[in-house]
Amino acid sequence: MRKFLLSVACAALMVLGVSSAAAAATDSDSYAPSPPVTPSLSGSSVSPACSADVPWITYSVALNDPSNVATGHTARLVLSNGSDSVTIPLGELVDGRLSGTVLWPGASVGDDGRGNGWPGWEYTNGEWVETAGNFAWARGEITATIEVDPTLSVPLSYPPSTPQCLTSPPGATVTTAGLSLPSTGGDAAAVLPFLWGAGALVIAGGTLLVARRSRRARG
Secondary structure (H helix, E strand, C coil): CHHHHHHHHHHHHHHHHHHHHHHHHHHHHHCCCCCCCCCECCCCEEEEEEECCEEEEEEEEECECCCCCCCCCEEEEEEECCCCEEEEEEEECECCEEEEEEECCCCEECCCCCEEECCCEEEECCEEEECCCCCHHHHCCCEEEEECCCEEEECCCCCCCCCCCCCCCCCCEEEECCEEEECCHHHHHHHHHHHHHHHHHHHHHHHHHHHHHHHHHHC
């Protein structure tokens, strides 16, 4: 009798063990890991800047990669107008972050730290001449893309020239409605006295003409 009960107990334990193992196997088979989160460059940006007559591009790159699946950490900036393009190395990301400034393509800096070259211009025979070369296209409508492992399109345009910071050669002319006007405030100031003098001559001539007609009328 005891042997029979012992056999029944052993059989029951075996059944319970098999059931537990089957349940564990079922739970293991039904578990699926969460898919990795795709990395992004959300929050990254670039912007134009000018300092000491030098056009710059400032950048801030942020790699969001919570699943650590990005295959690269080298940042680049690609500028294009559809037919021309240039790739500007930015550097290696550290802890997913990178920021700094790079020269605008075609620009250069002199030993004094001021700009001495600008895209679309060349110094020939002692004067600055506008040219289709030297990255002139980068001053027009362009697209900008930050590339790491993901990519991100960002807005960017060439910084305009101002009296405080030139992004074209000093004294460069801008043609408007057939008139060539100096691009710097100092040159414009030099022209104003001549304009005032011409205006005074016109007024004086008009006054003299009226006086002559008045005399003839009285005569």
